[in-house]
Amino acid sequence: xxxxxxxxTLLPRRPELxxxxxxxxxxxxxxxxxxxxxxxxxxxxxxxxxxxxxxTAWLSIYLGLTRLRAITHDMGERAIELxxxxxxxxPGLVRLYRSLAMLAFYDHPIVMALMGIESSEERQTRFRExxxxxxxxxx
Amino acid sequence: xxxxxxLDGPVETACDVVVIGSGAGGACVAAVCAEAGLDVIxxxxxxxxxxxxxxxxxxxxxLRQWRCSGLTAALGPTPVAYAEGRCVxxxxxxxxxxFQRTPDELLERWAQDxxxxxxxxAALAPHLxxxxxxxxxxxTRGPLGRASEILHEAxxxxxxxxxxxxxxxxxxxxxxxxxxxxxxxxxxxxSNTLLPEALARGMRLFAECRATHLVVRGxxxxxxxxxxxxxxxxxxxxxxxxxxxxxxxxxxxxPAILRRSGLKRHVGDTLRMHxxxxxxxxxxxxxxxxxxxxxxxxxxxxxxxxxxxxxxxTPGFFGMMLSDxxxxxxxxxxxxxxxxxxxxxxxxxxxxxxRTLPGAVEPVVSYRLAPLDWxxxxxxxxxIGRAMFASGATVVYPSIxxxxxxxxxxxxxxxxxxxxxxxRTSLMTVHLSSSCPLGGDDRRSATDxxxxxxxxxxxxxxxxxxxxxxxxxxxxxxVMALAFRAAEHALAGGHELSRRASAEANR
Numbered sequence: 090x091x092x093x094x095x096x097x098t099l100l101p102r103r104p105e106l107x108x109x110x111x112x113x114x115x116x117x118x119x120x121x122x123x124x125x126x127x128x129x130x131x132x133x134x135x136x137x138x139x140x141x142x143x144x145t146a147w148l149s150i151y152l153g154l155t156r157l158r159a160i161t162h163d164m165g166e167r168a169i170e171l172x173x174x175x176x177x178x179x180p181g182l183v184r185l186y187r188s189l190a191m192l193a194f195y196d197h198p199i200v201m202a203l204m205g206i207e208s209s210e211e212r213q214t215r216f217r218e219x220x221x222x223x224x225x226x227x228x
Numbered sequence: 229x230x231x232x233x234x235l236d237g238p239v240e241t242a243c244d245v246v247v248i249g250s251g252a253g254g255a256c257v258a259a260v261c262a263e264a265g266l267d268v269i270x271x272x273x274x275x276x277x278x279x280x281x282x283x284x285x286x287x288x289x290x291l292r293q294w295r296c297s298g299l300t301a302a303l304g305p306t307p308v309a310y311a312e313g314r315c316v317x318x319x320x321x322x323x324x325x326x327f328q329r330t331p332d333e334l335l336e337r338w339a340q341d342x343x344x345x346x347x348x349x350a351a352l353a354p355h356l357x358x359x360x361x362x363x364x365x366x367x368t369r370g371p372l373g374r375a376s377e378i379l380h381e382a383x384x385x386x387x388x389x390x391x392x393x394x395x396x397x398x399x400x401x402x403x404x405x406x407x408x409x410x411x412x413x414x415x416x417x418x419s420n421t422l423l424p425e426a427l428a429r430g431m432r433l434f435a436e437c438r439a440t441h442l443v444v445r446g447x448x449x450x451x452x453x454x455x456x457x458x459x460x461x462x463x464x465x466x467x468x469x470x471x472x473x474x475x476x477x478x479x480x481x482x483p484a485i486l487r488r489s490g491l492k493r494h495v496g497d498t499l500r501m502h503x504x505x506x507x508x509x510x511x512x513x514x515x516x517x518x519x520x521x522x523x524x525x526x527x528x529x530x531x532x533x534x535x536x537x538x539x540x541x542t543p544g545f546f547g548m549m550l551s552d553x554x555x556x557x558x559x560x561x562x563x564x565x566x567x568x569x570x571x572x573x574x575x576x577x578x579x580x581x582x583r584t585l586p587g588a589v590e591p592v593v594s595y596r597l598a599p600l601d602w603x604x605x606x607x608x609x610x611x612i613g614r615a616m617f618a619s620g621a622t623v624v625y626p627s628i629x630x631x632x633x634x635x636x637x638x639x640x641x642x643x644x645x646x647x648x649x650x651x652r653t654s655l656m657t658v659h660l661s662s663s664c665p666l667g668g669d670d671r672r673s674a675t676d677x678x679x680x681x682x683x684x685x686x687x688x689x690x691x692x693x694x695x696x697x698x699x700x701x702x703x704x705x706x707v708m709a710l711a712f713r714a715a716e717h718a719l720a721g722g723h724e725l726s727r728r729a730s731a732e733a734n735r
Contacts, residue, residue, distance in 0.1 A: 101547075101558060120396040121287045128291065128300040130590035170555060177651055178525050180629060181307070184654075185299075191547030191554075195561070196286045206518070206543055213411045216403040220412035223399055 091126060091141070091186070093119045095148075098165030099190045104203035114197050121193040122186065140182040147172050233432045234459040239466040242266045243432075246452045246470040248439040248485065251318020251706050253691030253711040254476030255418035255426070256359070260715035262429035269468055270423075270431055271454050273438040273477075274315035279420070282409035286544045289408040295324055300480075302580055302595035307657040308503055310593075312478055315409075316435050317419035319478070320704065324406045324522055324540065325396040325415045325660065327365040328701040329356050329533065330709070342696045343668030345677035352709050359708035363396025363416040370402070373520030375538055375568050378509075380525045382615035388529035391660075393537075395524070396421075396704075402521040407540055438468060438589070442489040442687065443474060449473045449489070449687050471716060476691040476711065479660035483582045483693060484591040486664065486674075491681060494674040496591075499580030500662035500698040503597055503655050505541060505605050505648075506571045507626045508549055509616035510563060514680035515570045517541035517686060527615060532575050532700025534608040539569040552654050559627075568664050570616060572608025573659075576601050582663055602650065608645040613640030627654040659703050664693040666710075679714035690714040 093207060096119045106114060151168040173183045192198055198208040207215070244266040247258045254270060261268045273449070275292065283289045290297045295314035313319035322732045332349035339347040359365075383390025394477055397414035405411055413420055427433060437456030442449040452473055454466040475482045483496030517523075523538025539545070546564050550557040560567060580595030597605075613624045617637040624640070627631040629652040634640055641647075666689075667673030670682045679688040679694055690711035692703055 101561065103561070121291070124291055125297040125299055128297040130296055130592075131588050132303075132590075132592050133299060134303065184629070187551040187554055188548045191551055192290075192544040193287050194544075195547035196542070196544030198285075201543060204543070209286065209405070209408075209542075211410075212403065213282075213284040213405065216401050216405075217412055219401050220399070220414065223401065 091119065091123050092145070092175070094165075095186065096122055096190050098169060099187050100194055101191070104200060106199065106203065110199050114194065114199055117197060118190055118193040122189045125189055136178070137182065142180060143179070144172055144182060176189065230534075233434050235434065235437065235456045235464045236459050237467060238464050240469070241269075242469040243269045244470060245269070245472045245474065246271065246468050247474045247476055248452065249318060249476035249478060249481070249691060250316050250423060250433070250475065251313060251418060251478060251691065252320050252707045254318065254474070255320075255422040256708050257474045257476055257656070257690045257715040258426040258431055258710035259422040260712060260719065262426040262431045264719050267471070268426065268431040270426070270433045271437050271439045271452070272316050272433065272435045274313070274436065276316040276419070276433070276435040277321070277409055279411065279413040279522055282405075282411045284408070284411070286408060286542055289322070293409055296590065300590075300593075300639060302501070302593040304594050304596045306597060306650045306653060306655060308501065309597055309654075310660055311656070311658050312480065312660070316433065317417045317423065319658075320417040321409045321419060322407050323704070325363065325417065325704075325726040326702040327360065327363055327394045327396050327705050329360070330699060330701065330706045334532065334699060334714070338696045342665070342673065344666060344696070345668055347677060352713070354703055355709035355712040358712055359705050362421050362708070364398050364415070365394045365396055365705075366431075367392055367394055368397060368400050368521065368524055372519075372524045373402075374515045375517040375523045375541070376525050378511075378515070378568060378619040379523055379527055379538060379570070379615065380538070380619040383525070383527050383529070386615060388527050388615070390525050391528040393524045393526055400521070404518065404521060404540060404542065406522065407542075407545075407629075434466065437475070439485055440488065441485060442491070444489055444491065444684070447683060447685050449684065470686075472686045472688065474715070475687065475689045478691055479663045480582055480591060480593060482689055482691055483663040484584050485543040486681070487582070487584050487591075491677040491684070493682065494665070494672065496582035496663050498662050498665055499504055499582060499593065499595060499660065500695070501576045501580070501595065501657045502573045502580075502659040502698055502700070503576050503578070503601055503605060504573045504657050504690070505573050505609050505627055505653065506549065506569055507609065507616070507624050507657060508557075508560065509570060509621040510560065510569050510623045510625075511566050511620050512622055513566070513620065514565055515568045516565060518543055518546065518564060523568070523570070527611070530608070530611065534575075534604055534611070535573045535700070536574065536608065536612045537571055539571055541569050545569070549627070552629050553625075553631060556632060557625060570612050572612045574601055574604040574608055575698050599724075602648055605653075606648050609648070610642075613637070628652050629654070650683060659698065661692040661695040661698055661703055662691045665696045666694045667696060678717040679710070681716070688714055688718055
């Protein structure tokens with residue numbers, strides 16, 4: 090149900106990623122958004138799916154029936170921004186997609202490296218070693 | 229902790245006790261029953277994730293250990309997102325392990341208002357003491373970081389009481405990965421404390437095995453039906469025939485299981501919570517919230533109705549928090565190092581319901597905030613905003629869609645008079661309770677004073693759903709104390725299993 094193009098439109102432009110990195114990040118973020126939504130309670134999923142159809146229809150109308158993959162980032166962003174201004178639950182849907190996409194984007198090791206942040210994997214390893222050292226000292 | 233037990237085909241077995249759920253309540257119940265030498269089977273819907281396999285990435289943790297990957301919400305005029313653990317150890321694996329004893333005056337009032345027998349500060353004290361010992365409730369040593377100092381400093385400058393938070397931890401090294409599941413084992417979650425002890429005493433733990441319903445005949449539950457993931461990767465049915473069933477699946481799923489079993493009287497009608505409203509505060513100087521411990525101070529001046537505190541910040545969580553008004557806040561990502569996430573939490577007076585539908589695993593949860601909750605949230609938000617400015621914040625962005633942020637402390641009172649915009653305010657909670665409350669009056673409680681379901685001999689509730697009201701503090705200590713109390717009472721109070729437990733003890 091979640092299109093890669095929709096997720097791509099929601100992704101931030103910064104930090105700037107080269108083509109290969111962006112493709113990798115986009116793929117991982119889309120996978121996460123899809124998996125997370127697939128695990129959502131059924132009654133939320135139904136609502137999200139119906140509203141996603143509305144969003145897709147809106148994007149198609151706004152973009153003059155342009156195929157989603159052909160739209161530019163700016164056009165897509167603008168279309169989503171306008172959808173977000175509609176009454177509830179439209180903004181709630183965009184917020185949901187955006188929250189999931191942002192979470193996965195900024196949690197991604199490629200993005201974290203570009204932001205100069207230690208990756209979660211490195212952080213976990215560093216602290217496990219620190220803890221082992223402390224344990225050895227305690228003993 | 230040894231690996232969990234896996235089904236190798238359909239199972240039908242008898243045992244003394246089935247404990248449904250392995251979180252703070254279930255682990256305490258299991259510990260008491262296993263210590264008494266009883267044959268205990270524990271069912272946990274989620275997987276067992278040992279410390280060395282805790283995921284590094286937040287996204288993996290959400291998919292593996294959080295219920296519905298964190299996408300759970302109580303529906304209502306203003307939806308409230310909530311989070312629960314769904315793994316061995318339950319929410320204790322993904323929470324921050326803050327341990328707060330139930331205030332004595334609250335326990336005394338509950339005893340009186342809800343006519344709870346043998347209840348009150350003195351009666352609960354030994355159970356709270358035991359819970360504190362189990363998790364090694366203690367202050368975290370070493371520098372706490374600027375994110376904590378911000379609350380401490382605000383309290384000092386504004387003349388508000390700011391209290392350091394005790395946590396269930398042992399030599400915490402400050403990974404800031406509490407929500408992933410502690411990668412060093414420092415957090416004293418249930419998988420690091422009571423569950424290994426119960427397993428060593430012979431408890432069988434069926435992980436990835438979901439209790440669907442109880443089979444009830446007259447006044448007794450004669451079986452627990454469950455569906456589990458087998459070692460062969462296929463789902464198998466388990467029919468367990470215990471003499472005693474403890475429901476410890478949390479404030480949402482305990483009532484869901486009971487209602488699916490046809491046990492609906494005062495079950496799932498009185499859900500309470502702590503509605504929480506967050507804000508992002510931007511400072512001139514470095515905060516380094518994503519690189520240090522989450523804020524280990526709370527402004528307790530306005531407790532129990534309001535508490536002001538700080539949240540875990542990781543790059544992923546931070547990005548998510550900015551989604552309320554991305555167009556206006558996206559540039560904050562670059563300033564993440566100078567930002568912190570703080571919140572106002574209120575003791576909700578609103579009431580919610582839990583309802584199941586045939587064939588659906590997840591129940592429908594609804595909740596409506598009371599007018600007083602909105603008032604308290606507006607006051608709490610104004611106070612946390614003022615606290616941030618007192619500590620040097622330059623801008624404070626409340627979690628309200630379309631809000632441009634506050635730049636001066638006076639602006640924080642914006643919603644005190646005209647109220648919060650209910651259709652644009654993002655609420656969340658991690659504290660759910662009271663959906664099967666205990667009490668001496670069976671006209672308004674689901675269970676008796678010790679957790680036994682009214683009208684049923686061998687069905688006992690031992691989790692957050694037992695709290696008569698939202699407690700206004702982190703509920704883990706209260707949940708553990710009530711679970712210890714319920715289990716000890718069941719085994720000592722004339723139940724058929726008590727004779728067996730005594731015999732085991734005397735052997």
